[in-house]
Amino acid sequence: MSKIGVFICHCGENISATVDVERVAREIGGMEGVAHAIDYKYMCSDPGQTFIKEAVKKYGLDGVVVGACSPRMHEPTFRRACAEAGLNPYLCEMANLREHCSWVHEKSEETTEKAIDLVKMLVEKVKKDKPLESIKVPVTKRALVIGGGIAGIQASLDIANTGHKVILIERDPSIGGHMSQLSETFPTLDCSQCILTPRMVEVAQHPNIKLYTYAELESLEGFIGNFKARIRLKAKSVNYSTCTGCGACIQKCPVKKIPSEFNAGLGTRTAIYVPFPQAVPNKPVIDRVNCNYYKRGACKICEKTCQVGSIEWDKEDEIITEEVGAVVLATGFDVKGTDFFPEYGYGKYKDVLTGLQFERLASASGPTFGEIRRPSDGTIPKKIVFIACAGSRDPAKGIPYCSKICCMYTAKHAMLYQHKVHGGESTVFYMDIRAGGKNYEEFVRRAIEEDTVNYVRGRVARVYEKDGKLIVKGVDTLLGGQQVEIEADMVVLATAGVANCGSEQLAQKLHVSYDPYHFFAEAHPKLKPVETNTAGIFLAGACQAPKDIPETVGMASGAAVKVAALFSNDELVREPIVAVVNRLAPPLYSTCVGCFMCETACPYNAIEHEEIKGRDGSLIRTIARVNEGLCQGCGTCVAFCRSKSIDIQGYTNEQVYAEVMSLLND
């Protein structure tokens, strides 16, 4: 008969406040095959683990069930404890009494009874458990970083500096991301480009980094340590090995009125273009949507201008495959446009800008060379209104979260405006000032006190144009709800930071979870902020949630360390939760009939053909075999198998039936 030990955790009060944990331990203790059952306040703590280890030895337990939190939280902890006491770790199971019971129900008799049922199921399962051995797989010590903004740059450099190879892919023609668009940075007002561009160059020149710009991830297969990435190199139409980056083609290109992405639509660019003068690589691509030749079949002026014959009209997209061991997602964020706000002009007033557009106006590399001028008529605005929380923290707009960076950049914008336009008047409408960060609050106070920015606590109801002025109607809640009306020359909306376009599709390609706003989800909100739920894929920067530069850089370095730690192993230990085709003694060999339905069902190409041969080498039968390196343990093949010849180790049909039957036998 089995000798099972059951350990019920109070989880502080998380479980014991709604579940009668003592009764659970008492009733389970009376079950057939249970040799020992106790409850304790913190089972995961050192004394808690000691209880388990001692009980394994004292009662000679052959199975352990811990009724506590989610196995995703502490299964490794308890399995390790069992292993230390000499029990095969896969004979330890967890019943999730917290997420599946105490957190979702009120305190009641039924709640305790449900907890008892949950534990009972696992006791029945553990009786059928068999010792399993971990699987060892090799590690490809090369990382893929997706996104070449500051997060991707930092992660790439940090990984590369540990001596490992990095492949960095960037969707745009240049790396640099949003940070390269910024004018100055808070809270020091140092120039964004001055601190970023040297890093961009370092990336391009680093011997361990292979940079693919104008490239996107096509698909990712495999698992931690052994991914296979297919990367689409979009046709640049320019041969980079011969192009010298002289820029003559750009000057001669007749299509000059394309809104510049780098200038957030405030400037223009040509069809053959380099996004900005400090771009890395500093060589052009042809935008085929807008190029005269691709549109109408005639022009080719750039080809005539090019001294080295680098234009490649017929170049097609190329798909390359790279093997990598880890992936860092650093795809950044986007900002909502002004067309999101009917009440603020729906994108129809030229002088209503987003914060990112204002960055371009204030930047020395921008369309006005750093002078604050109205896009409509080029005059210098004498009065300017900044509206914080334009979309953020507004459930009616579908964005209940705080975009985090706007309070700080709005203070910076107002400050830059006051520095550049002497005698100008700036007003900031805000809900709350969230300036949490080193020297952040001081920075905002400086804007208010030294640079005389007028801060009004209240919302703006409407912005409309009248006689060339933008009338801003708002309320001052600190003046008892008094209505405020300002005739402004320019309005800047701190529009909400949102997930980058395509992030949902990318997440699906990578099997990474994402939140309702399409930001990638971290594995644990506190303790695993850079990991995802898919092993071997890590997060850096604003693709996880809006964040500022220091936080992004910190997170990128964190992700890099995780990658480096992974690469410090020559092989990885994987859970043996994989499918297995049964094998029997001759003359049966297996119940598998070789129909290979499993092969069509397997999403991971893990099914192989195994030939069973007689002593004379003649083929007896061909049956299915599972490649345990590729198998992810999803169980689809088990459902497909007509002869019930496949089982998932640790979750066999027999084990699952035992769990279900334990509920029916009452």
Next chain:
Amino acid sequence: MKIGYYPGCSLTGSSREYNESVVALAKALEIELVEIKDWNCCGATAAHVMNEELSLSLPARIMAIAEEQGLTEVVVPCAACYNRLKMTQHELEDDGKRGRVAEILKMPYHGSLKIINVLQMLETYGAENIKARVISPFAHKVACYYGCLLVRPHSILQFDRVEDPQSMDSLIRVIGGNSMDWAFKTECCGAGFSVSRTDLVAKLSGNILKDASDRGAEALIVACPMCQSNLDMRRGAINKTLAQPIDIPVIYITQAIGLALGIGANELGLKRHFVNVEL
């Protein structure tokens, strides 16, 4: 097309011309309006700030008797009535409140009625059908004014874009009019103070008229009797607050479409306005 009809008090009193134009237009479009028998006041503007049970029971009775009469859809031209009926439906999704109201009414209330405003009725009828019947295009530059009650609160009414509604504008374009972009289409006219603080009404309505007039509107188009009476009946008081008197008329969307369809001015009640309508 057959549809239930709840005119409400305003349309039988101060805004008879709205009722006349809705009825005339429905007739021209061959929409059969079936008036709810024995309807009562919806309780706007006073009940909902005085007594919650009363404010829910009054509209609930209207809807309950409409249900009893076998109606499934009711058009409510008055924006205030429309708002109260929709709000009541929403409030009565709460079982407790619904039970209490049924006790008061002593009749069942199911909440199954579809309540629509005039703009929704015309949209359902179809822009193409209206266009086909236009005899003399409404070739005027006008400002469509929606006010507060027709579109707010958006979470409950779910009608049009709350900050920049467009339904009236598109109907005006259908009949050949030029609906302009302006700043006050959802600002308050002061209707809540139409009896107690007429000075505030004059100021708020003055702002609306001034912006429309400054941008060259020949008329204001409305779909709410309160807005209409404030902007029209109070014009004398409004003009006293303005540097320049404004004489642009304020007409209902149903009157504008009626004109385009060749319905006579008398039939549309256009002679009843305080500010002369010469369009």
